[in-house]
Amino acid sequence: MGVVDLSPETNPRPAGWRTRRLLVWKIQNPLRWSWSLLTMLLSMALSAKAESPDTRRFRDVAGAVGVQFSFDNGSRGKHDLPEIMGGGVAVLDVNGDRAPDLYFCNGGPIGEATGRLDPPCRTFLNDGHGRFRDVTGEVSAPGPSYAMGAAVGDFDNDGRDDLFVTGWRDQRLYRNLGGRFEDVTDRAGLASDRWSTSAAFADLDGDGDLDLYVASYAAFDPRRAPYCAAPDGKRDYCGPEDLDPQNDCLYRNNGDGTFTDVSQTAGIALSGRGLGVLIANLTGDDKPDIYVANDGTPCRLFENRGGLQFEDVALDRGVAVDGVGNALAGMGVALGDIDGDGRGDLCVTNFLGRSTVAFRALGHDSYADQSAALGLTALTRPVLGFGIALADLDNDGRLDLIQANGHVLDRARLGVAMAMPTVLAWNRGGRFVSAAPDPNGPLARRRLGRGIAVGDLDGDGCLEVILSSIDRPAAILKTEPQGTHALILDLHSRSPSRSATGAVVRAKVQGRWMTRHCVAGGSYLSASSSVIHLGLGSAETVEVLEIRWPSGRVERWKDCESGRRALSEGTGEPVP
Numbered sequence: 001m002g003v004v005d006l007s008p009e010t011n012p013r014p015a016g017w018r019t020r021r022l023l024v025w026k027i028q029n030p031l032r033w034s035w036s037l038l039t040m041l042l043s044m045a046l047s048a049k050a051e052s053p054d055t056r057r058f059r060d061v062a063g064a065v066g067v068q069f070s071f072d073n074g075s076r077g078k079h080d081l082p083e084i085m086g087g088g089v090a091v092l093d094v095n096g097d098r099a100p101d102l103y104f105c106n107g108g109p110i111g112e113a114t115g116r117l118d119p120p121c122r123t124f125l126n127d128g129h130g131r132f133r134d135v136t137g138e139v140s141a142p143g144p145s146y147a148m149g150a151a152v153g154d155f156d157n158d159g160r161d162d163l164f165v166t167g168w169r170d171q172r173l174y175r176n177l178g179g180r181f182e183d184v185t186d187r188a189g190l191a192s193d194r195w196s197t198s199a200a201f202a203d204l205d206g207d208g209d210l211d212l213y214v215a216s217y218a219a220f221d222p223r224r225a226p227y228c229a230a231p232d233g234k235r236d237y238c239g240p241e242d243l244d245p246q247n248d249c250l251y252r253n254n255g256d257g258t259f260t261d262v263s264q265t266a267g268i269a270l271s272g273r274g275l276g277v278l279i280a281n282l283t284g285d286d287k288p289d290i291y292v293a294n295d296g297t298p299c300r301l302f303e304n305r306g307g308l309q310f311e312d313v314a315l316d317r318g319v320a321v322d323g324v325g326n327a328l329a330g331m332g333v334a335l336g337d338i339d340g341d342g343r344g345d346l347c348v349t350n351f352l353g354r355s356t357v358a359f360r361a362l363g364h365d366s367y368a369d370q371s372a373a374l375g376l377t378a379l380t381r382p383v384l385g386f387g388i389a390l391a392d393l394d395n396d397g398r399l400d401l402i403q404a405n406g407h408v409l410d411r412a413r414l415g416v417a418m419a420m421p422t423v424l425a426w427n428r429g430g431r432f433v434s435a436a437p438d439p440n441g442p443l444a445r446r447r448l449g450r451g452i453a454v455g456d457l458d459g460d461g462c463l464e465v466i467l468s469s470i471d472r473p474a475a476i477l478k479t480e481p482q483g484t485h486a487l488i489l490d491l492h493s494r495s496p497s498r499s500a501t502g503a504v505v506r507a508k509v510q511g512r513w514m515t516r517h518c519v520a521g522g523s524y525l526s527a528s529s530s531v532i533h534l535g536l537g538s539a540e541t542v543e544v545l546e547i548r549w550p551s552g553r554v555e556r557w558k559d560c561e562s563g564r565r566a567l568s569e570g571t572g573e574p575v576p
Helices: 017-028 030-041 376-380
Strands: 089-092 101-104 122-126 132-134 147-153 162-167 172-176 181-183 196-202 211-216 249-253 259-261 274-280 289-294 300-306 309-312 333-336 345-348 357-363 366-369 385-391 400-405 423-427 432-434 449-455 464-469 475-478 485-492 504-509 512-517 532-537 541-548 554-561 563-568
Touching (some): 089 147, 089 464, 274 333, 333 385, 333 512, 345 385, 376 423, 385 464, 400 464, 485 504, 504 532, 512 532, 532 541
Parallel strands (some): 385 449, 485 563
Antiparallel strands (some): 101 122, 122 132, 162 196, 172 181, 249 259, 289 300, 357 366, 385 400, 400 423, 400 449, 423 432, 464 475, 485 532, 504 512, 541 554
């Protein structure tokens, strides 16, 4: 589509102004645009097949560890859009034992009252060894009517993980009381009938408590939904352009358990059909910025100007549209140092035939679409991406990519399957190569994949991938890289907030530096574990560990042993 809306709808512009603004951007940024176009054209040449590690070691252990969940999309056979969009998964600590628990968002009936109650979102408690028990009825966090996604954060600063759950018809805030939750939505002032999707907690104004950003999608009423047809004339799911967009919301934490909607005054009340949200230090000034992946309209990078004031700089920084000026069908988003240069690169999943887009950080807080040069164009063009994670899945110190995929159009009768395999790409020296899956393994199994989250569920130093799908039971993909080690850091900032969102971790291992970024949100409708995972390969120690905290303080340590460590800003050595 290639247009960008930089102002609220209340400030109309002449016809064609958006296209002219985009052309000006291309003229003013000739090197960035030309390089992006060149790398895209060379994608096939750059994607020569490389030897891949044996992916047979990946196995789905969900059933074996006690996790049994299937998303209920409530389809009534009328191709209602919400049924094809959910749902997410969150990794959190429900009972404070530092073992990661799981929360799966669930859907429910669509349309007129059917007599059915909304099925609850399901919570699975970890026994500390990677085995789970369904405690949905005990924890009292059933979710909103037709839940979509989840965000995790300690909004009341009591040291416990609280939970915010988005939904098509509703949204809910759950305060963690220590093993069970209390619904405080109405008291907190967060009730809404918007179709909310992804969300993230972060201290955006520096006052010591976590504010909340909530992406909104579109206005959808099944009683008034338009009739949308496939090329053969039969009814199909509508696209984003068929529905009116809704504005995202930014809620300021008042510090007393309540929130205030400051979207208008903060400068983020811009429509865009948001699906993915990520908060991190993206512009180099130690303030947390907000990146929003939009579906069919340019993505937004809200730069934090301080005092809860934001400016959309996505177009100027090179992350609004792809390298040839097309708006993305942005679903999920991930941040990580792909090429080992110390800067955080952005990846955004995209539509079938378009490929996931990798915005490589160039320095001076600017980015360029280098999807082809990084190996992503050829690997992801054949699929429609949703959830995404950049994570070191083989513990070699480099960030690999895993992506959930599945179509949003019922095109099976037209020769395009809706269910798609999961994409796994190994990072080999700053370039992704295909990890051709075992044809009988869980990666090759076709599914309508949506949410993805990662975390070390059993404490063995290796990351598991939690994958939620519409048409199959949830999967937990496990791998066991042999002879490898990891340093896992549970970070706590001290000034001004306990949250470490925005922190940057650097580690020197066997003479090579690696960088990790502490983010809030990410993926699609999902929340991964908040700990920092550093794969060390065969090494057992980190020669130098450096952390730049959100406050700007930089701390360094030498000879840190592998294992899990808690680390609070300004308090000394990492401790088990």
